[in-house]
Amino acid sequence: MRILSDKGTIWISGTLHNHPSVGVTLKKLGFWIINDVVWYKRNATPLLSRNRLAPSTELIWVASKSKKYFFNYELAKQINGGKQMRNLWEINAERHKTAHPTEKPETLLERIISIASNENDVVLDPFLGSGTTGAVAKKLNRNFIGIEISKEYFEIAQNRICGVIENPLQEKTEITTHQTAKTYTFEPSQELSLFEPLSFYAKKRKKELYPNTLLFLTRKKNKKIKA
Numbered sequence: 001m002r003i004l005s006d007k008g009t010i011w012i013s014g015t016l017h018n019h020p021s022v023g024v025t026l027k028k029l030g031f032w033i034i035n036d037v038v039w040y041k042r043n044a045t046p047l048l049s050r051n052r053l054a055p056s057t058e059l060i061w062v063a064s065k066s067k068k069y070f071f072n073y074e075l076a077k078q079i080n081g082g083k084q085m086r087n088l089w090e091i092n093a094e095r096h097k098t099a100h101p102t103e104k105p106e107t108l109l110e111r112i113i114s115i116a117s118n119e120n121d122v123v124l125d126p127f128l129g130s131g132t133t134g135a136v137a138k139k140l141n142r143n144f145i146g147i148e149i150s151k152e153y154f155e156i157a158q159n160r161i162c163g164v165i166e167n168p169l170q171e172k173t174e175i176t177t178h179q180t181a182k183t184y185t186f187e188p189s190q191e192l193s194l195f196e197p198l199s200f201y202a203k204k205r206k207k208e209l210y211p212n213t214l215l216f217l218t219r220k221k222n223k224k225i226k227a
């Protein structure tokens with residue numbers, strides 16, 4: 001909540017096993033709950049067991065700090081063929097492009113990032129996985145910060161995001177970490193820079209808990225960003 005901008009929104013995807021507790025936690029933290037988006041996967045994998053219905057949805061909680069949040073209504077309408085967008089999104093689960101077991105379809109992230117931000121805004125994904133959010137953020141001309149605890153997945157994400165070169169960097173960028181107030185300067189040639197174990201979470205929660213948590217960014221601009 002502390003690092004979400006005043007007009008920003010948080011989008012949390014989950015399944016039946018965690019979405020009730022996500023909702024309760026958002027309420028407890030004082031978030032303003034905007035929407036629940038139901039992502040329907042028509043091509044979801046069939047279930048082998050015959051004792052329940054085959055899961056084919058994921059629920060995405062959308063929340064903000066206040067009622068004055070950024071929401072690109074007109075773009076959402078445009079994506080939906082000129083009609084007001086509803087909260088049931090039919091997007092096929094796509095075949096994995098990487099070895100990560102829960103890679104999300106880029107179409108889903110394209111929709112979320114386009115509706116929730118403008119070009120040059122900062123998108124944060126603290127559970128980066130295979131880097132889908134980062135790859136899409138970069139394609140859509142957003143600044144991006146990703147956090148991943150597994151070195152293996154971090155490397156998958158790093159390679160994937162490095163492969164996206166639609167917006168080559170033109171300028172130097174300075175990033176100042178929130179806790180240490182240390183400033184790092186990135187040259188335009190540093191398309192993707194790994195700079196330090198994430199200090200603001202690690203400090204809060206005892207460093208040992210997240211020894212492999214890494215922070216990287218793409219698409220740097222010539223301005224200071226508080227990470």
Ligand SMILES: C[S@@+](CC[C@H](N)C(=O)[O-])C[C@H]1O[C@@H](n2cnc3c(N)ncnc32)[C@H](O)[C@@H]1O
Nearest residue numbers: 102103104127128129130131132148149150153
């Ligand atoms: C559901 S996956 C994310 C998949 C991602 N959306 C994609 O498209 O590939 C969640 C990721 O969060 C990572 N993770 C779990 N706990 C974490 C933590 N405390 N800090 C950072 N990353 C974490 C896991 O290693 C996993 O790769």
